[in-house]
Amino acid sequence: MAADSNHFIGVDFGGTKILAGIFSPSLKLLKSVKLTTKSERGVEAVIDRITRAVRDVADEADLDLKQVRAIGLGAPGAVEPESGRVIYAINVGWTNVPLKKELEKGLGLPVFVENDCKASTLGVYHLELKGKPRSMVGVFLGTGVGGGLIFDGVLHPGANFAAGELGHMIIDMDGAKAGRAARGSFESLASRTAIFYRIKAAVKDGHKTILTDMLGADLEDMRSGDLRRALRRGDKLVEKVVAEAASHTGVAVANLINVLGPEVVALGGGVIEALGEEMMPIIQKRAEELVLPGTFDAVRIIASRLGDNAGISGAAVLAQARSK
């Protein structure tokens, strides 16, 4: 290891994009680059793209890979952190991919892999909250819903490496189904997928929304940002669907507080980044209604300010911690 190999690269690898960030020795983000994932091209092609994103981001910061000590990566789905193997990642259609091994071969640097939402939890905990709370639950609303648990300052893996699969928590057993997620699960009620599904279903049922003016009748290529714009313009349908998703999120947050009693619940992900201003007051209120009387004051519910950078930040934290 060269004396100045003290930078870190964090990669957030998701269903639609690969985001890579290069961080200073004190984990300040220097530069980032984004590529589309193109999972339809197959595992090997995606690994090539991750490799490319890593090389590109070092170059963006006028740094050589020799100046990088380690790479951290958050991957969607179930990850076996020791081996760095992706057991199962439905968003990209992967099963049992030795991602750490393949990337280390291509890059000649140590690579550490973790579930994407657990990595994001590390990012919020260490870089945003400076590791101050003893316990924190990270809750990330994006295409799906995931999370991570910090107890006594340490990420809780779970016996099966699947702790933090918050999206699978059932909160409305007899509720409606939306897409692939289990009926009544948090994910089926509050993910971007669920929100889009409900808006499209309402439009089919004849409900009006300015989204159809913005995007066409079939609402193709809808994004969270479109919902924010529709909300700002007073769209009643979007307001209702987003408020429902927020209320459901409040129920899930209350469950997490009642079961775990964390000091902080930190919300993040694309949905919160785009719609947090509208959703957070509803989430707070609903959670407060349901948390055991007398215990709510000990908990802070916050929206992470790291936004889209939570994943790469946490991946960099992982790289630093594991390469010590």
Add this chain to the structure above:
Amino acid sequence: MAADSNHFIGVDFGGTKILAGIFSPSLKLLKSVKLTTKSERGVEAVIDRITRAVRDVADEADLDLKQVRAIGLGAPGAVEPESGRVIYAINVGWTNVPLKKELEKGLGLPVFVENDCKASTLGVYHLELKGKPRSMVGVFLGTGVGGGLIFDGVLHPGANFAAGELGHMIIDMDGAKAGRAARGSFESLASRTAIFYRIKAAVKDGHKTILTDMLGADLEDMRSGDLRRALRRGDKLVEKVVAEAASHTGVAVANLINVLGPEVVALGGGVIEALGEEMMPIIQKRAEELVLPGTFDAVRIIASRLGDNAGISGAAVLAQARSK
């Protein structure tokens, strides 16, 4: 402290009964005594009764209180473990009672107080499972529903001392309400209270059950054991209500597994003691359906064999651990 003051007394103090057990230095249960709580007589009277149960159980084992090193006690509701103060215990109508202080004054021995379900969790973990799993969730179905979380071999208190309030987890947001518990909460769907409530409601609606032959038309003084007897005699109504409670418990267990990934989920409490044989296969099956694919094999779901003694056992573990 006398050289032979090496026994421990564990007390399980609940809404209807006070159970006290005296344990050998290696935490073998020697004798136990049971008194009714009589919370209607007020705080002071109940504290006197706890004191009496402690003295009685030592006497039952032909031991003097001088031969006891410490007393552990599990109390219903929210407990502040350091001060041994019962913050809030709805079952007995207590708020802010300095239980540790009062008992120490009366008994002249160190007393350690914990939430009853957390104490039971300690009992199952240390005395039944010998502390072998790294993580365990205790789930206790009785008059209410509560629990406790063990991570890395240690009881997780929660920032507000209210971690493990599993009964407040909402699993059927739009579900029916039963009694005092929040709508759709685990407790409102699977506690003894909820099961009795549903049976009584069904009888009012004209459904038939042999329970009315056994107990009279108003089903007064119904107990979990009555349900077991009715089940054994093929009672369809009881079978249906108990199966529903088990299925709901399976949903809650799946939620806990998906969020926490524990090595063991241990079920206990009066409902499981009486109806575990019928409920456990349904709980297992429902949980397996809902747990993230590929992760269920890492988890064991068991019914505790400690039964009614889980609470006093855990209280004794607490007494030993805290008086070291």
